[in-house]
Amino acid sequence: MSSSETVVRAPSELGAMRRALEIARRGPANGPNPRVGCVLLGPDGEVLGEGWHRGAGTPHAEVAALTDAADRGASTRGATAVVTLEPCNHTGRTGPCSEALLAAGIARVVVSVQDPNRVAAGGAARLRAAGVDVETGLLADEGRALLGAWLPSVERGRPFVTLKIATSLDGRVAAADGSSRWITSEVSRHHAHDLRAEVDAIVVGTGTALIDDPSLTARNAAGELHGQQPLRVVVGHRDLPPDARLHGPGGELVHVRTHDPAQVLAQLAEREVRHVLVEGGPTLAAAFLAAGLVDEVHAYVAPVLLGSGRPAMADLGVTTIGDAVRLITRSVIPLGPDVLIVATVDTQSTTEEN
Template identity: 55%
Template sequence: MTSQRHEADAMRRAIELSRRGPANGVNPRVGCVILDAAGRVIAEGWHRGRGTAHAEVAALDDLADRSLAVGATAVVTLEPCNHTGATGPCSEALIDAGVGRVVYAVADPGASSSGGGDRLRAAGIDVETGLLADEAEANIRPWLTAMRRGTPFVTVKWASSLDGRAAAADGTSRWITGPSARADVHRRRAEAGAIAVGTGTVFSDDPSLTARDPDGKELSEQPIPVIVGRRSVPRDSRVLAHPASVIEYPSRDLRGLLQMLAERDIRHVFVEGGPALASAFLAAGLADDVLVYIAPTLLGGPLTAITDLGVRTISEQARMRFDHIELLGDDVLLVARPLSPNTLPTTKEDD
């Protein structure tokens, strides 16, 4: 019988393995470790993306001999699925393999894919849930949030000077932050299913909205560009050369935008600007995470990173808590999470 220590170590390893899979797809990152009766690791697997073997099946395929699965313990970051999609149900694969015990961290919130735990129990397999649940949830928080709520997880990001300015008085903003901070932004872009900006940003900055490495080469995973606003995107805009098809959304209905993106199986939206669009998401209470890159510089002037949120008095402030603080070169990254959805009046985004 495997010990709790062996299973906890295996779960940490499974979480680590899961991060090898793509972050911006319709499926979650999942890892699986198989232990023998003595608690030794005999196989590992992770999900490599839509249409490929799920983590449990990948781990079973990693066994030197399939007979080793009989009576073994499978430690999985997410409840084994119980439906047939692009691949078959992992619950049945574990049952057919003769696994004796399954430990998973987080229940699958999917309406069609959940129920694997109950199916395993019905087959006489010992099932334990909740091991290192907090760590596993944090690892796939955007996906879990999107699945539970029905709309994409929203990250609002901006870069600013110490005094909260996003650009100098003449509108120039390249570059406020240094290369380490910019590399972190591109990594996070690649982990999102979509990247959203207002039309004002397209007109003023002509961004490409691609995720790139420090040498400027496009990364293998790219977010879908979403342009929010009523003005048409100029036909010579760099964003139209993006490797993913651009979505133009000529409306100020942000909740409608998120619903539309959910229907396209997008689980995570990275909102990059400009200040009006970022402020609109914040004022509407639609931000799940706020990422602020602060450079040790002062700009002064009127071009603040965030515009009016409708806060008329201090009691109306939208309180947050810090989740993460990191030094990136000379810059600081602050990651904050709203304490609760706010009820501030919605402001206008870029026209």
């Protein structure tokens, strides 16, 4: 249905979609599968059941909602399913949701976002072919925002890449003697650990691993490990010493022996990684930027001046201002004495200039 068409919709469907978006956020923010919520409505707009996807290998939102309706003793014959993502039409860890909805007698399906995954897509077409009334695009902006990094990862066929930088006001990540703890404040560091807990993998170069000896864990304010630990990825050919902190408790350690960012992402995609956090150092950051493989930048900037020391970015091959990598600022967040700048790469500007 095109956006120009007038839709006669029961008022309860809009509220049900907002509820579906709300409960979908209870699912994990990371992992190979998206956050999805579903609300089932009866002929009078009453809620028959609701459910959300709780992670890979668990029932999808539609099946969870159908189970909830059954537990309530509600019949779903002729009901409307309001779901944040197009019902899948393939068998993976679970069966196709399109078939589950048909078996339950669902007469109408309202979808926020169509599934860009060519393997799983086709649920709307399958339902329509069986005579189900299907509408797509309800609260589509909110639906896309809910999907976060999962959506561009599927659309681009590679993990979504966030580049994280913690720098002084004059763009240094370490002083002249190599010391870097701590440029940013404790508030910023806690925020960065929360970001780690939301991604699937953290990537650093062997240089950073050898110089800084990081653990690359996600910890809460009390210093305890988050329940979800990202994959810890080291990029480069040099070996890590056996006593490196990366060999300690935390997420699985993976050593990718290449300097090619595209190969790194390809190997992580095979592991169903959807969201990658590139943390360092300057050489790795420049390599990902130069390859056009950075989607988002998180720059923690401290009101500190060092004057010399290691820069936040290695050589990008920029010799004139017209070749600069342009970013679009999405938000500026105060964090104690620091600020966090969240920006995306201005690919349109780069294309126009080239």
